[in-house]
Amino acid sequence: xxxxxxxxxxxxxTRALRYYExxxxxxxxxxxxxxxxxxxxxxxLVSEIRSLLAVGFTLDDAxxxxxxxxxxxxxxxxxxxxxxVYQRKLAEIDDExxxxxxxxxxxxxxxxxxxxxxxxxxxxxx
Amino acid sequence: xxxxxxxxxxxxxTRALRYYExxxxxxxxxxxxxxxxxxxxxxxLVSEIRSLLAVGFTLDDAxxxxxxxxxxxxxxxxxxxxxxVYQRKLAEIDDExxxxxxxxxxxxxxxxxxxxxxxxxxxxxx
DNA sequence: CTTGACCTTGACGTTGATGTCAAGGTTTAT
DNA sequence: ATAAACCTTGACATCAACGTCAAGGTCAAG
Numbered sequence: 680x681x682x683x684x685x686x687x688x689x690x691x692x693t694r695a696l697r698y699y700e701x702x703x704x705x706x707x708x709x710x711x712x713x714x715x716x717x718x719x720x721x722x723x724l725v726s727e728i729r730s731l732l733a734v735g736f737t738l739d740d741a742x743x744x745x746x747x748x749x750x751x752x753x754x755x756x757x758x759x760x761x762x763x764v765y766q767r768k769l770a771e772i773d774d775e776x777x778x779x780x781x782x783x784x785x786x787x788x789x790x791x792x793x794x795x796x797x798x799x800x801x802x803x804x805x
Numbered sequence: 806x807x808x809x810x811x812x813x814x815x816x817x818x819t820r821a822l823r824y825y826e827x828x829x830x831x832x833x834x835x836x837x838x839x840x841x842x843x844x845x846x847x848x849x850l851v852s853e854i855r856s857l858l859a860v861g862f863t864l865d866d867a868x869x870x871x872x873x874x875x876x877x878x879x880x881x882x883x884x885x886x887x888x889x890v891y892q893r894k895l896a897e898i899d900d901e902x903x904x905x906x907x908x909x910x911x912x913x914x915x916x917x918x919x920x921x922x923x924x925x926x927x928x929x930x931x
Numbered sequence: 932c933t934t935g936a937c938c939t940t941g942a943c944g945t946t947g948a949t950g951t952c953a954a955g956g957t958t959t960a961t
Numbered sequence: 962a963t964a965a966a967c968c969t970t971g972a973c974a975t976c977a978a979c980g981t982c983a984a985g986g987t988c989a990a991g
Contacts, residue, residue, distance in 0.1 A: 683937065693938090694979060702978095712987060714938055734908045734915075737977075756919030765916040772909045776902060782860045783898045789860075790891040793882030809967065819968090820949060828948095838957060840968055863947075 682707075685717045689725040696725065702738050704728060704745050724748055727755045735772070740764050808833075811843045815851040822851065828864050830854060830871050850874055853881045861898070866890050 686693045699705045700715075705724050707715035724745050731741045743764055744755035752758060756765065812819045825831045826841075831850050833841035850871050857867045869890055870881030878884060882891065 681938075692979075694981085697940095698979060712938080714987085732978085734911050754919055756915055762916065762920045765912060765919070768912055769909065769916065772905055772912065776905045776909065779898055779902045779905065783895065783902065785860050786891060786895055786898065789882055790888065790895065793880055793891070794888045807968075818949075820951085823970090824949065838968080840957085858948085 680717050682715045682717070685721060685725065688722055689729065691725060691729060699725070699728060699738070704738060704742060720748075736764075736768060740768065806843050808841045808843070811847060811851065814848055815855065817851060817855060825851070825854060825864070830864060830868060846874075862890075862894060866894065 680688075682693045682696055686696055689696075696705070696715075700707060705721055705728075707717055707721070710716050727744050727748060728738070728741050731744060732738070743758060743760035747758035747761050748755045750758070755761060806814075808819045808822055812822055815822075822831070822841075826833060831847055831854075833843055833847070836842050853870050853874060854864070854867050857870060858864070869884060869886035873884035873887050874881045876884070881887060
């Protein structure tokens with residue numbers, strides 16, 4: 680299939696696919712006329728990339744997962760490199776959550792000072 | 806005082822101060838030679854801006870606070886416009902926290918699938 | 932043969948808050 | 962008089978993942 684069809688099937692733009700290729704995440708055979716030619720396996724790769732991006736991974740984070748799939752593994756996350764990324768990402772997310780909770784407390788404190796009784800909701804368990 | 810001194814006292818770069826001016830957050834008298842001239846009140850403004858940036862506000866968010874101070878109020882957060890920004894920001898932070906918690910759960914679930922027993926910490930109450 | 936739907940590469944625009952350099956004017960000290 | 966330490970405006974660089982044109986080649990249908 681050509682780039683347009685892959686894009687439609689994967690739910691991404693052709694620009695994104697060319698960008699992934701430029702970043703070395705996917706590759707494409709070329710037909711005689713220079714058009715990129717993809718197979719079903721590439722749809723798997725792009726889907727993996729998109730689902731990782733959707734949960735906040737960068738393209739660089741996604742690389743081990745793609746490599747893992749290309750190495751023939753059933754899941755992109757089953758290689759040790761991918762697991763390492765998972766764990767690093769979890770740690771990063773935890774850091775971000777902690778930072779946000781801290782910020783929330785600071786802002787709420789300032790608001791309370793400026794306008795007592797203005798703070799409304801909690802975030803813990805609504 | 807001139808821009809260099811204000812920058813040192815406020816702990817920011819001169820570049821940042823010129824940028825704040827360009828964005829209409831602070832203004833400066835000009836001496837005969839064209840140099841910017843600041844007073845103590847400007848130090849207050851810059852400090853307010855920095856503390857707001859530090860908790861994740863944008864320069865645009867900071868504008869009502871600066872206006873509030875310039876209008877003669879003791880606190881930048883005591884004007885209704887500032888309170889509105891506080892509340893909007895709290896809501897935004899809450900949204901981000903919720904999104905991150907969701908993402909964390911998704912990533913942890915994927916990791917558990919790929920590598921049972923790899924998930925380590927909690928974020929709720931350590 | 933020509934319209935239209937594909938495809939190609941290349942390159943600039945987006946977002947925010949600066950960093951950094953360029954090229955120059957001013958002031959103070961030696 | 963000249964170096965050192967200020968100041969000025971202007972403009973390009975940064976980060977990520979693309980969007981959006983530009984200018985053109987390819988191919989099937991009418």
